[in-house]
Amino acid sequence: MTHASGEHVSGPTRRTTMAGLIGGAGAVLTAGCTASGASSAPEPTPTRTAWASGPVSGPTPGVMTLFKDPGFNFNGLLALGSAGYGAGEVGEVLTAVNTINKAGLSAQTYTETFKRLGDQLREPPRSGKPGTQTTRFRALRAAQYYGQALFFVLGSDTPGSEEELYKAGRDAWDTFCGLCDPAPVTAHIPYGKTPLPVWFFRPDDSRERRPTVILTNGSDGQNVDMWTYGVQAALQRGWNALVYDGPGQGQLLFVNQVVFTPRWETVVTPLVDWLSARSDVDTRKIALTGLSMGGNLAPRAAAFETRIAALVAMPGVLSPWLGFPPEVRQILTPDKEKTNNIWNKEVVPELPPSAAATMKKRIEPFSVPAMLAAREGKMFTDFYTPATLITSLDITNVVGRIKMPTLVLDYDDEQFYPGQPRQMYAKLTAPKDYVKLTAATGAQLHCSPMAPQQHCEVVFDWLQEKLSGS
Numbered sequence: 001m002t003h004a005s006g007e008h009v010s011g012p013t014r015r016t017t018m019a020g021l022i023g024g025a026g027a028v029l030t031a032g033c034t035a036s037g038a039s040s041a042p043e044p045t046p047t048r049t050a051w052a053s054g055p056v057s058g059p060t061p062g063v064m065t066l067f068k069d070p071g072f073n074f075n076g077l078l079a080l081g082s083a084g085y086g087a088g089e090v091g092e093v094l095t096a097v098n099t100i101n102k103a104g105l106s107a108q109t110y111t112e113t114f115k116r117l118g119d120q121l122r123e124p125p126r127s128g129k130p131g132t133q134t135t136r137f138r139a140l141r142a143a144q145y146y147g148q149a150l151f152f153v154l155g156s157d158t159p160g161s162e163e164e165l166y167k168a169g170r171d172a173w174d175t176f177c178g179l180c181d182p183a184p185v186t187a188h189i190p191y192g193k194t195p196l197p198v199w200f201f202r203p204d205d206s207r208e209r210r211p212t213v214i215l216t217n218g219s220d221g222q223n224v225d226m227w228t229y230g231v232q233a234a235l236q237r238g239w240n241a242l243v244y245d246g247p248g249q250g251q252l253l254f255v256n257q258v259v260f261t262p263r264w265e266t267v268v269t270p271l272v273d274w275l276s277a278r279s280d281v282d283t284r285k286i287a288l289t290g291l292s293m294g295g296n297l298a299p300r301a302a303a304f305e306t307r308i309a310a311l312v313a314m315p316g317v318l319s320p321w322l323g324f325p326p327e328v329r330q331i332l333t334p335d336k337e338k339t340n341n342i343w344n345k346e347v348v349p350e351l352p353p354s355a356a357a358t359m360k361k362r363i364e365p366f367s368v369p370a371m372l373a374a375r376e377g378k379m380f381t382d383f384y385t386p387a388t389l390i391t392s393l394d395i396t397n398v399v400g401r402i403k404m405p406t407l408v409l410d411y412d413d414e415q416f417y418p419g420q421p422r423q424m425y426a427k428l429t430a431p432k433d434y435v436k437l438t439a440a441t442g443a444q445l446h447c448s449p450m451a452p453q454q455h456c457e458v459v460f461d462w463l464q465e466k467l468s469g470s
Contacts, residue, residue: 044422044434059413059444066097067105070415071358072152077449079114079148082228084453086137087144092117096145107155107357110148115165118145122172136179140224143172147222154364154374155357162375166254173223189244189270194256196270199223199243202280203235211285211467212240214271214308216301217249218292219260219320219365229291229314229447233456237464240281244271246297248365257368262392268301268308276307285309285467289459292416292447293320295409296393299424303401310466312459314447316408316424317417319394321387324362332391336384343383351379366390399427405466407459410436412444433462 059070066076076097082088096113103109121142124130130138146169153162177184182205188195203210215230217223226243234241245251246267248260261267268288275281288305289312290298296317302308321329331347333339351359360374366389370380380386406428410421425434435458437443443451 081450085228085232087228107152110152111156114145114148118142139172139175143169143224154360160375189274194258197245201241203238207280209282210240212281213287214242216290216294216298218294228452233460264297264301265304269305272307300395303398311406314409316421318396318420321391323416332387339384402430405431407433407462412439416446
């Protein structure tokens with residue numbers, strides 16, 4: 001759509017168009033996304049085979065629908081799928097789902113239920129004194145459940161507990177890491193005024209030089225998600241894995257109040273410097289992956305950081321701004337005052353509560369004032385500044401600079417960035433592969449929330465092949 005004017009026009013009102021945002025925060029403003037990133041270009045033939053597509057009755061047929069709301073359902077499926085790597089427990093998640101549905105699905109009941117589950121796991125089990133491994137994996141699951149609560153806390157009755165909830169999840173994650181054998185090496189790598197916290201996982205504490213994968217999170221994932229989407233898979237293959245919080249993520253967002261940067265190479269280059277100084281890293285075999293919006297950040301970094309030997313975008317994302325519905329994107333005009341007048345006078349007064357909570361969550365990684373206002377239960381008033389930052393993340397014109405082998409993932413029913421993976425694949429001039437994970441084996445939806453093991457099999461088999469000859 002073109003930029004919206006401040007004048008009233010015939011047709012749907014802002015109330016009716018914005019009402020489409022009620023899909024829930026987890027759906028990343030689901031309404032409107034299907035058309036926003038779609039391309040009329042034919043889909044490329046996968047260069048690797050995942051599985052053939054099979055008929056289904058919808059993106060989440062039958063028992064895959066935990067919640068009727070697609071946003072809450074997506075997050076619930078992420079928690080359920082994480083059980084494959086020990087970062088969740090099927091019975092715990094399904095019991096939480098039943099509890100939430102019985103109480104009535106809302107941000108409040110979702111946040112309360114998963115926080116309570118995290119709290120319970122941080123206490124010793126009733127069966128007696130826990131062993132080290134029991135404590136370790138109870139902490140990992142607690143980190144998952146605190147992350148689930150954190151995602152929806154801004155829409156709950158206690159939005160001001162956001163930082164406290166983040167710290168609870170971070171404490172659980174650090175407890176888990178401290179009980180790993182060997183424990184990951186932790187460090188703070190210089191970045192501007194705020195160092196980047198990193199966790200460097202190794203299969204053992206020998207000094208053997210090994211392939212290493214740098215795992216890049218998205219706009220709202222937590223460290224525990226990197227365990228599910230790469231750390232354990234790397235360790236199982238004898239690789240090192242580096243987890244980090246960048247600007248707009250984890251500690252840097254919720255505690256240090258540092259938002260995203262469009263120059264992600266300034267984040268990854270210090271990480272590569274740090275890895276290159278270690279005697280247990282094969283500097284010829286450093287790979288970079290990006291999950292969710294990380295499928296935009298990692299390619300941006302790889303376009304300028306030439307020491308990366310292989311790149312994986314999960315999925316490929318050229319423009320995060322196109323992940324927002326047209327009804328949101330049309331608010332932005334070239335004029336800040338006009339944009340904010342539209343936002344504050346026309347849009348905000350008509351936003352349903354659930355849509356308001358969604359917008360607060362979507363915008364907070366790009367605006368500290370928006371985050372702080374949300375924690376006070378208020379809506380941000382400056383739409384122009386964070387929206388402009390999000391548009392600056394477009395990497396359409398830099399993808400051609402990427403030189404290393406690149407794998408672009410796509411998914412059946414990709415609900416956040418539809419069409420963008422194949423657009424990125426088409427623009428790549430480097431050696432490239434395209435794989436679409438499908439509903440035939442339950443690997444549909446953004447990042448295959450129900451099938452992270454399949455996801456990791458595809459990614460690490462490809463990396464193994466590409467790096468074996470490096």
